[in-house]
Amino acid sequence: MQQGLHSCGACGLLSRPEPGEDAGRCPRCDEDLAFRKPASLQRTWAYLIAAAICYVPANILPVLTTTTAEGTASDTILEGVVLLWSPTGWPLSLIVLFASIMIPSAKILALAYLLITVRRGSVENGEQRVRLYRIVEFIGRWSMVDVFVDVFTAALIQLQPLMSVEPAPGLLFFAAVVVLTMLAVESFDPRLIWDSASPKEVRYA
């Protein structure tokens, strides 16, 4: 960017824009070019706030409804973790606890931290912050575990009238949290972390 060169986000080719043009297309792969992902900070904040709002009903509302001869019971995500806890099943319980509760909240906090430090023009810990971004990017998909658990549990346990399990509204909000945080990660441009370290560069954030 300092050199006035565009780096293609898809194929990595460096190219020089035509004079007078803001951004053209990549001559090799036809991708629309920009110095930075467009409106990266605003879009990441938007997805992140939406995810944080959905996070509340995702944890309060039940994700599964179990109907047995004795009656109907609903479980939230946390209750699901507690139910799994047993002398033999505790490692799985821990997996679900990590994937469904720790990862989404850690993701929201980590992205908020990255956004705030970029906004404040922090020049410190660039390497740690980009590493944090990569961890968030890598680990985010694993939050979907709970969605799959609930879907296949519900699809299998259909032993009417003895016992049946159905998905409940909390699942919708939980899935929304996972998708929204993944979109937030996608729209964040890690190159912004380094921009304030080189003040001569034009700020496109």
Add this chain to the structure above:
Amino acid sequence: MSEYNAQTVGPLRAGSKARLYATVYNQSLADAALIACPDCDMLQRLPDLAPGASARCPRCDKELWRRREDALNRTLALTLAAAVLYVVANTVPMIGLTAVGREASTTVLGGALHLWRNGPAIVAVLVLVTAVVAPALQIGFMLAIVLGAHREHPPRWVGPLLRHHPATRTWSMIEVMMLGVLVALIKIADYATVIPGVALFVLGALVFLLAGIQASFDRREVWQRIEWAIAGERRAAAGDRSAERAS
């Protein structure tokens, strides 16, 4: 009136897409080894690597390029295997159970279908996309890319496929689904006897194949082989001009 319209539309229709939308291409640099790090934008020159070696960004430690040995052939073999396993995994039952003399089983599609009928439909779509559609696109795109890149002059459509392949990889979550199914199995084991289906083992193998494809594929090699978008555009424009001259 209608004649007037026909006259103005005529030359435009004969023209290329470039003239209609005024596509502006950047100019490429003379030095193809010069790149900017995708994570920190540091400008650097990629060294010529030996097969298996990798180059990392000195500032942010991002792996910029890992040269793979015999990338195209290995990727093709793994992708073909993955395509076969994918078809099997989606046609045979994945998990089943028996309880009080009753049996039930489901496929991957069955799980999504049940949710579509009984739960939030959007989540059913999400499950369908992440567990069925995205993996299919991931395997299909890769197969087309590798087969296309195998030719002496890779066809034009290889570029767009390669451009969109990372998105299919992001949303394809077979390995996450596997973990989810295992947790569900153990949960259900409290109430009923569970029967792991054939698809469960096939999916397990598929997870490793997909990781293998990711590890054997060399994007940079294919990018260097494809026809440039700007070259195709120029040729299309030249073709239009000669067509106009002929007419």
